[in-house]
Amino acid sequence: MDPLDGKTVAIVGLGLMGGSLALALRSHPIALVGIETDSATRELALEYGLVDMVTANLAEGVAGADLVVLAAPVGVIVSTLATLPSACPTGCAVLDLGSTKQAIVAAMNKLPPSFKALGGHPMCGKETAGLRAADAGLYQGQTFILSRTTRSDSVMENLAVSFVAAIGARPLWLEPGEHDRLVALTSHLPYFVAVGLIAKATTAAQANKHLWRLSASGFRDTTRLAGSDPLMLRDITATNRVEILSALRDYAGVLEEIIKLLEQGDDELLLDWLIARQREHDRYRQEQQRSSAGTVARWPDRAE
Amino acid sequence: MDPLDGKTVAIVGLGLMGGSLALALRSHPIALVGIETDSATRELALEYGLVDMVTANLAEGVAGADLVVLAAPVGVIVSTLATLPSACPTGCAVLDLGSTKQAIVAAMNKLPPSFKALGGHPMCGKETAGLRAADAGLYQGQTFILSRTTRSDSVMENLAVSFVAAIGARPLWLEPGEHDRLVALTSHLPYFVAVGLIAKATTAAQANKHLWRLSASGFRDTTRLAGSDPLMLRDITATNRVEILSALRDYAGVLEEIIKLLEQGDDELLLDWLIARQREHDRYRQEQQRSSAGTVARWPDRAE
Numbered sequence: 314m315d316p317l318d319g320k321t322v323a324i325v326g327l328g329l330m331g332g333s334l335a336l337a338l339r340s341h342p343i344a345l346v347g348i349e350t351d352s353a354t355r356e357l358a359l360e361y362g363l364v365d366m367v368t369a370n371l372a373e374g375v376a377g378a379d380l381v382v383l384a385a386p387v388g389v390i391v392s393t394l395a396t397l398p399s400a401c402p403t404g405c406a407v408l409d410l411g412s413t414k415q416a417i418v419a420a421m422n423k424l425p426p427s428f429k430a431l432g433g434h435p436m437c438g439k440e441t442a443g444l445r446a447a448d449a450g451l452y453q454g455q456t457f458i459l460s461r462t463t464r465s466d467s468v469m470e471n472l473a474v475s476f477v478a479a480i481g482a483r484p485l486w487l488e489p490g491e492h493d494r495l496v497a498l499t500s501h502l503p504y505f506v507a508v509g510l511i512a513k514a515t516t517a518a519q520a521n522k523h524l525w526r527l528s529a530s531g532f533r534d535t536t537r538l539a540g541s542d543p544l545m546l547r548d549i550t551a552t553n554r555v556e557i558l559s560a561l562r563d564y565a566g567v568l569e570e571i572i573k574l575l576e577q578g579d580d581e582l583l584l585d586w587l588i589a590r591q592r593e594h595d596r597y598r599q600e601q602q603r604s605s606a607g608t609v610a611r612w613p614d615r616a617e
Numbered sequence: 618m619d620p621l622d623g624k625t626v627a628i629v630g631l632g633l634m635g636g637s638l639a640l641a642l643r644s645h646p647i648a649l650v651g652i653e654t655d656s657a658t659r660e661l662a663l664e665y666g667l668v669d670m671v672t673a674n675l676a677e678g679v680a681g682a683d684l685v686v687l688a689a690p691v692g693v694i695v696s697t698l699a700t701l702p703s704a705c706p707t708g709c710a711v712l713d714l715g716s717t718k719q720a721i722v723a724a725m726n727k728l729p730p731s732f733k734a735l736g737g738h739p740m741c742g743k744e745t746a747g748l749r750a751a752d753a754g755l756y757q758g759q760t761f762i763l764s765r766t767t768r769s770d771s772v773m774e775n776l777a778v779s780f781v782a783a784i785g786a787r788p789l790w791l792e793p794g795e796h797d798r799l800v801a802l803t804s805h806l807p808y809f810v811a812v813g814l815i816a817k818a819t820t821a822a823q824a825n826k827h828l829w830r831l832s833a834s835g836f837r838d839t840t841r842l843a844g845s846d847p848l849m850l851r852d853i854t855a856t857n858r859v860e861i862l863s864a865l866r867d868y869a870g871v872l873e874e875i876i877k878l879l880e881q882g883d884d885e886l887l888l889d890w891l892i893a894r895q896r897e898h899d900r901y902r903q904e905q906q907r908s909s910a911g912t913v914a915r916w917p918d919r920a921e
Contacts, residue, residue: 437833456833508875509871510868511897512897524802527760529760537839547888560817565876583851591843591846594840597818
């Protein structure tokens with residue numbers, strides 16, 4: 314029997330990520346509890362039939378939960394972990410969805426021994442926040458990072474793997490430090506790159522009224538991440554500053570190389586360099602498609 | 618009567634852009650001729666019924682054409698303009714779709730007085746090149762830049778405006794220099810930004826096998842332009858080097874500001890800055906949606 318069947322899962326935070334979790338879990342034999350401070354979101358969750366019970370009170374929400382999932386910005390996750398021992402004196406099993414892992418795993422390590430805890434991070438999202446943007450398929454086929462803590466054991470690990478499979482995602486075990494170093498490159502750097510483009514283009518648009526009419530789908534996609542929740546990014550930066558700065562400095566060095574290449578004025582040398590980059594882009598897309606193609610066979614969506 | 622009705626339009630280059638043009642024009646009372654050096658593409662164009670006649674020979678293709686549209690990378694457009702006087706000794710009307718305008722308008726200015734010519738640049742595209750990626754809706758609602766040359770007159774301008782309306786696009790008259798300066802920011806800079814991210818991430822992926830599994834939709838969209846045709850970008854760079862270098866250096870300065878902001882470690886200051894950038898992103902998206910919403914009323918698609 315699946316370790317998740319018949320269990321009660323409490324989701325702390327019914328925004329895009331928590332709401333999408335609830336939608337993905339809805340067809341499983343699981344009781345769902347939502348814990349959400351915003352009253353309009355609580356009403357919406359009940360209206361959608363997203364959860365069996367919803368409350369603003371952490372202690373009330375986690376009482377009787379077999380698994381508590383923290384779906385909030387990193388800062389809220391860390392402060393929730395600090396209040397959990399008083400909200401749930403008997404202990405419980407905790408998993409999170411936070412964007413960085415070192416600060417959260419450190420907070421989990423401080424939980425009393427009656428708690429079981431694992432760090433988690435699904436590699437998906439949208440630039441639109443909030444429950445109305447929730448999507449049952451958000452996690453489908455996506456990588457779900459899991460990080461061990463001093464508060465995890467094999468029972469907790471089996472529960473987490475079952476949870477990841479239930480939402481159609483694919484688990485990948487990583488050390489928190491390795492996770493934070495890699496996502497600084499694949500997620501945080503692209504965000505700051507997009508934000509920088511928006512800052513530069515806005516300045517130019519103030520000087521020339523035609524600028525936005527000359528921006529097409531390329532500009533739109535390259536800057537999409539600049540619409541992300543600033544609070545989430547503030548917390549990410551606060552807990553992954555060293556790695557983000559390192560990625561930004563390395564990237565500034567790559568831009569400097571590109572500037573030098575253009576200054577040289579040798580267009581055939583530039584062409585060779587651009588062809589090599591296009592091939593790298595092709596290989597990256599192939600890697601992506603290969604790992605997505607493997608999803609269905611390995612992690613069938615039990616909801617269907 | 619529409620100045621385009623009953624006319625013959627010759628399209629030089631049946632790739633993504635030229636093929637999409639043919640698809641968009643197919644339902645209009647216009648004869649279409651394709652001029653294409655690749656034999657497989659010529660066969661495909663006939664198979665699709667995309668054009669009424671297809672040839673590899675420029676002189677044969679432009680004979681009898683009321684409008685010749687050059688749909689190729691900038692370098693090919695410039696060299697085609699150089700051979701047009703011998704291919705079409707009696708002169709013809711020429712419009713192009715090239716990504717930069719100064720070099721092309723300069724070449725158009727050198728055409729004999731029997732020629733009429735306007736520079737053009739539709740603000741749309743895809744990172745996938747070739748006729749198989751062609752799309753009848755590619756130009757729908759998009760801005761189509763038009764640049765006057767010393768070889769244009771009101772008859773030519775009316776013909777070009779009618780052509781732009783026929784494919785569902787919206788004309789915007791701009792000086793070639795202003796065009797090249799603005800697209801350096803909205804199109805060429807985002808390309809090099811994406812290429813830089815792919816270069817950096819590929820190096821990291823060679824050192825860590827998990828890296829690509831930690832890249833999600835944000836990375837995918839931010840780097841999409843790195844899949845663009847390197848030949849097209851080589852030609853763009855060769856004809857817009859000064860503006861691209863200026864945009865890259867300005868952008869490197871913005872990244873330097875971001876690095877300093879992160880080094881300061883004042884996360885509330887960072888939050889304020891990120892909120893301001895998110896608002897700028899919102900305003901840009903609103904501008905985009907407003908200009909798209911105006912499309913239907915001003916330029917009804919006559920194909921429907």
